[in-house]
Amino acid sequence: MKYNVEVKISLKKGMLNPEASTIQRALALLGYNVHETDTIDIVKFSMDEDSEELVKNEVEDMCQRLLCNPVIHDYMIDINPQED
Amino acid sequence: MKYNVEVKISLKKGMLNPEASTIQRALALLGYNVHETDTIDIVKFSMDEDSEELVKNEVEDMCQRLLCNPVIHDYMIDINPQED
Structure with missing residues (x-):
């Protein structure tokens, strides 16, 4: 089955964010x-796997x-x- | 009034995305x-303004x-x- 995966990556609280301070x-x-x-x-990407659990682990x-x-x-996953 | 703003920026469809292909x-x-x-x-950032309309324009x-x-x-805004 195909799954759409979205990984949100942010710096931990208290970490200096030079990109943000420059903006x-x-x-x-x-x-x-x-x-x-x-x-x-x-x-973002898509993946073929048998179950959501397997996708999560990978x-x-x-x-x-x-x-x-x-x-x-x-990070948040x-x-x-994916609807066919 | 304080507003939380989030701007989502992505490449237009069809544009080459070297970062994504490298990943x-x-x-x-x-x-x-x-x-x-x-x-x-x-x-993401916060702003002080009188109305949401003004924030949107800015x-x-x-x-x-x-x-x-x-x-x-x-881009999507x-x-x-912001709740006090």
Whole structure:
């Protein structure tokens, strides 16, 4: 069965986010006053597997091994069966 | 009033996504068979404004001027009043 997978990757609370602070400073230079800027990356893909459980285990593995750095990142996995 | 703003930025359909294809190839090297890999960036921040309409206009402006490249990116703006 085909599954759509979405992995949301964000920096852990308290981690310095240079990308977000650069965006906030650049917006301020353009005259926009924003606060608490943060960035999140989403990786989306589809996978063929027999069960959602198998997909979940494999994606956890992918996060640990490639997609995230477990020391500085938090991640959330969202799995949905693909409608044919 | 304070508003939470979330801007979802993705490449337009048909655009080459080197980041996504690199992720897909790297996952394949690790033995994971995934398809249709895509990436989305989210920028989140909070803003003080008198109305949601004003926030929407300002954020549209930010997208056009800084956050996105309208030629290659699609973007979606999500605005929610911040509960005190």
